[in-house]
Amino acid sequence: MARITEDYSNAPQPQGKKRGLGGNASWILIVSVTLFVIALPTMILLLFGMLPSMVALIIDRSKGKSAASTVSAVNFIGVFPYIMDLWKGGNNIDQALGMLDIFTMLIMYSAAAMGWLLFMSAPPVISSFVMVLQQRKIANLRKQQKSLIEEWGPDVAALTEGFNEEGGKAPHDLQGNAEPQISEPTAPQ
Amino acid sequence: MAETAEAQNGATETAKPQISGDGQAIADNSKAATSAESTAPAPGKDKPTPAASGGQFAPIILKKRYQINPGKPLPEFDGPSAKAFEASDQRDPSRPLYALVCTPALPPRMTIMAELKNLTIHGLISLVEYGEAQWEPLGQHVMLAVFERPLGGRLIDAFPAGSVKVSEYELSRRVIEPISQALIRLRDLNIPHRAIRVENLYFLDADHEDLVLGECVTTPCGYDQPTIYEPVERGLAMNSGRGTGNILDDLYALGVMSTILLLGRNPVEKLSDDALNAKKMELGTYQALCSEERIPMALIEPLRGLLSDKADERWDTGALEAWINGQKKTPMQRRPPQKPKEPYLFSGKKLFSIRTIAQAFSNNIHEAAKEIKNEKLAHWLKQSMMLPLVAEEISKISAAATASQGTPDGSEEVMVAKAVMRLDPEGPIRYKGFSFLPDGFAVALAAEYTIKNSYQMPAEILERDLVGYWFSCQGSYNDFMAYEKTFSTLRSFFKINEMGYGIERCMYELNPSLPCQSEFLRKEYVTHAEDIMVALDEVANTADKKSRPMDKHIAAFIATHFKYDIAPHLKALSNPQPETSLIGLLSLYALMQWRLKTPAVYGLSRWLGGLLSPAIGSYHSRSTRRSIENEIPALVRQGSLPELFDLIDNAQRRSQDGADFEDAQAEFAMAETEILKIAGDDIDQTDAAMKAGERATAVTAVVFSMVAVSTLLIINTI
Numbered sequence: 001m002a003r004i005t006e007d008y009s010n011a012p013q014p015q016g017k018k019r020g021l022g023g024n025a026s027w028i029l030i031v032s033v034t035l036f037v038i039a040l041p042t043m044i045l046l047l048f049g050m051l052p053s054m055v056a057l058i059i060d061r062s063k064g065k066s067a068a069s070t071v072s073a074v075n076f077i078g079v080f081p082y083i084m085d086l087w088k089g090g091n092n093i094d095q096a097l098g099m100l101d102i103f104t105m106l107i108m109y110s111a112a113a114m115g116w117l118l119f120m121s122a123p124p125v126i127s128s129f130v131m132v133l134q135q136r137k138i139a140n141l142r143k144q145q146k147s148l149i150e151e152w153g154p155d156v157a158a159l160t161e162g163f164n165e166e167g168g169k170a171p172h173d174l175q176g177n178a179e180p181q182i183s184e185p186t187a188p189q
Numbered sequence: 190m191a192e193t194a195e196a197q198n199g200a201t202e203t204a205k206p207q208i209s210g211d212g213q214a215i216a217d218n219s220k221a222a223t224s225a226e227s228t229a230p231a232p233g234k235d236k237p238t239p240a241a242s243g244g245q246f247a248p249i250i251l252k253k254r255y256q257i258n259p260g261k262p263l264p265e266f267d268g269p270s271a272k273a274f275e276a277s278d279q280r281d282p283s284r285p286l287y288a289l290v291c292t293p294a295l296p297p298r299m300t301i302m303a304e305l306k307n308l309t310i311h312g313l314i315s316l317v318e319y320g321e322a323q324w325e326p327l328g329q330h331v332m333l334a335v336f337e338r339p340l341g342g343r344l345i346d347a348f349p350a351g352s353v354k355v356s357e358y359e360l361s362r363r364v365i366e367p368i369s370q371a372l373i374r375l376r377d378l379n380i381p382h383r384a385i386r387v388e389n390l391y392f393l394d395a396d397h398e399d400l401v402l403g404e405c406v407t408t409p410c411g412y413d414q415p416t417i418y419e420p421v422e423r424g425l426a427m428n429s430g431r432g433t434g435n436i437l438d439d440l441y442a443l444g445v446m447s448t449i450l451l452l453g454r455n456p457v458e459k460l461s462d463d464a465l466n467a468k469k470m471e472l473g474t475y476q477a478l479c480s481e482e483r484i485p486m487a488l489i490e491p492l493r494g495l496l497s498d499k500a501d502e503r504w505d506t507g508a509l510e511a512w513i514n515g516q517k518k519t520p521m522q523r524r525p526p527q528k529p530k531e532p533y534l535f536s537g538k539k540l541f542s543i544r545t546i547a548q549a550f551s552n553n554i555h556e557a558a559k560e561i562k563n564e565k566l567a568h569w570l571k572q573s574m575m576l577p578l579v580a581e582e583i584s585k586i587s588a589a590a591t592a593s594q595g596t597p598d599g600s601e602e603v604m605v606a607k608a609v610m611r612l613d614p615e616g617p618i619r620y621k622g623f624s625f626l627p628d629g630f631a632v633a634l635a636a637e638y639t640i641k642n643s644y645q646m647p648a649e650i651l652e653r654d655l656v657g658y659w660f661s662c663q664g665s666y667n668d669f670m671a672y673e674k675t676f677s678t679l680r681s682f683f684k685i686n687e688m689g690y691g692i693e694r695c696m697y698e699l700n701p702s703l704p705c706q707s708e709f710l711r712k713e714y715v716t717h718a719e720d721i722m723v724a725l726d727e728v729a730n731t732a733d734k735k736s737r738p739m740d741k742h743i744a745a746f747i748a749t750h751f752k753y754d755i756a757p758h759l760k761a762l763s764n765p766q767p768e769t770s771l772i773g774l775l776s777l778y779a780l781m782q783w784r785l786k787t788p789a790v791y792g793l794s795r796w797l798g799g800l801l802s803p804a805i806g807s808y809h810s811r812s813t814r815r816s817i818e819n820e821i822p823a824l825v826r827q828g829s830l831p832e833l834f835d836l837i838d839n840a841q842r843r844s845q846d847g848a849d850f851e852d853a854q855a856e857f858a859m860a861e862t863e864i865l866k867i868a869g870d871d872i873d874q875t876d877a878a879m880k881a882g883e884r885a886t887a888v889t890a891v892v893f894s895m896v897a898v899s900t901l902l903i904i905n906t907i
Contacts, residue, residue, distance in 0.1 A: 069887035069890065070890040073890035074894065077897045118890060123885070128878070134868070141863050144860050150811065151812060156854050156857050157857055158854070159855070160857055160861040
């Protein structure tokens, strides 16, 4: 978690992104208010049960919000059975408030903790697999390039070198066809 | 190599004055310069080598009919630049013939040969056959000309004790009459003889009755003529630059020859060429030759007419014919050359005419330049010759040279050359000792290369446009329009620094009969485009296979003689990239073989096939290259260059190769992009993998959550 915070806390936020977040926040506010009006008991249960997810959302400054997503998903598994109970019962504010005892909260927050544990333990394992797959892909691509060079010579890489050196269009492209003008003499019929 | 010594031997012989019966020299037949030029060594080889003995060589057959025996020379028929050998007609062995071997370095008069072959002209020796053949004594191909053998031999050899003096009565009947008939016929054919001299007169019959002119085809016009036989303007030029001339030049030579025969000696044999020219210019030719001699009254007028220094006043064939028929012509009033009030002093000599000044200037450029710049000449022209316009032109030339100082156009040599042209507009162009008339530039250029292995002077003359300046000095400009157009074209060729152009192109354009001077083909005597591939095929066995069968001479020769558009081929040939140049070379020869229907050229094909690596390398695909390399040997064995070219530069194959190469480049670039996405310099692979893991975890958790919620919903619903 510290790594995520350090990595992205100082990252400059693009102006467009800020405007996007503001827009999203407005929509979230509107939807939340609406849900609070039409489903207040459920929203009370979610508000208290998903508190760890909200914290995760706040502290996760990464672009994809992977930590928040993981914690929220597992946290919701811990909250959802109580929502089902609420919906099967009176589905009123009293019942919702009555369900928020220490035991329920422990289960809900334990689920969130499981989410954090999952997020901290699974990515290193998965990244190892990803690394292996990427190395294999690079090896295949290099092999493909080698066979192209064997067939077409080093010039086949001229375009790529141009991109690397110039960071844009290669000189080859700018000059047109750089091949020798060998078709100039009229061929005997 | 052998030829040079042989020719030099001949030159040494002819350099001796021909002694007449009274012990006096008739003519200095071959001055030193002529001898040197007529030796015609291979370019760059000044020293002659011993000639191979002709006795050890078998006779050769020309045109499957005329047998020429190198082992049987006929020195009595030698020309200054052509050696004579015994010849016979295999169909008519009794027919008396002799053959002349042309000097390979000099362009013979091929077009004239074609016109004169088997043409019987009274008063002219008959040309029976001509053609090129391998001449073993020289170890190379040469041009051979077979003539009817004059049974009475040479005129000067026929007289006992060398007495060649001819009386005034016999001169008209036995010399002037038959020769004038020959000249009239040649005039009708528009062929100037340009080799009329005492040494070139023969008796066709053993009784010494039928006098004929000798041959005029083995050397360029006027090349072998001693200076005395040339009109002043041509005599001032070097032998190779005397020009084609016309019938009037022949009539002048006839006048000189008649004078010498009449007097029985050369009246000016003690004079050097320069002194003779100076005397002619200051006194006029007739006065120079005859002023101290007794000329019969009946011959004074024809000799005056024939020896007139002004071409428009010189007797033509009509006037000569009328005189022979006994008609008297009103003597022309001849004005003596304009005399100056006081002579012009130059280099310690007193000069009495602007033409002699011009010649003296051309011989001493540094001093001449001083006198042009200090206005001494212009002042003299105004004060002593009353020629203010010429003086003004000289001043302009001086001013222009001063303005261009430091550049080639402002050099003393150019300034003096221009001043000389202004002083003597009828005279030759004289530049650094290279003197020629515009119609003699062709031979002068060829001789300069073949004898001295240098283009320096002709190239500088073209570069400075001195010929254009000469035209501007002429009074009647229209007479020279054709020449000016020719030189304009030459200059355009000269300025293009590519294969097939340059000074070599100028040389072959001007000298269509000059054999190709390429190092590869020098011994082959190639004079037609049709022969060049066959000749290259023959030399392929001995040539260095690492060198290309192409050089500037071959390219220029082909561009001149091959009458199809080969501009793209020449451009490709000149390309600095070896593969393009090679393909240009192959395509050119392939086109020639195809157009000229040349049979299989196995040697050339093998030679070219061995050079094609860079051209094959122009294909990108290695498998295509291997395929072509594997196919080459089979095509080389067929000797077909068009097929070889089609293999090397097949349009479809090349287009496919280009397209496939572009695809391969794109594929390579895409692979590189993929790799960079994964492991670029700015990417932390571990971090990226960790992020991927985090994303995967989040997705898994969300999916698991959704599955769990769905399951709960289903269970509770049921």
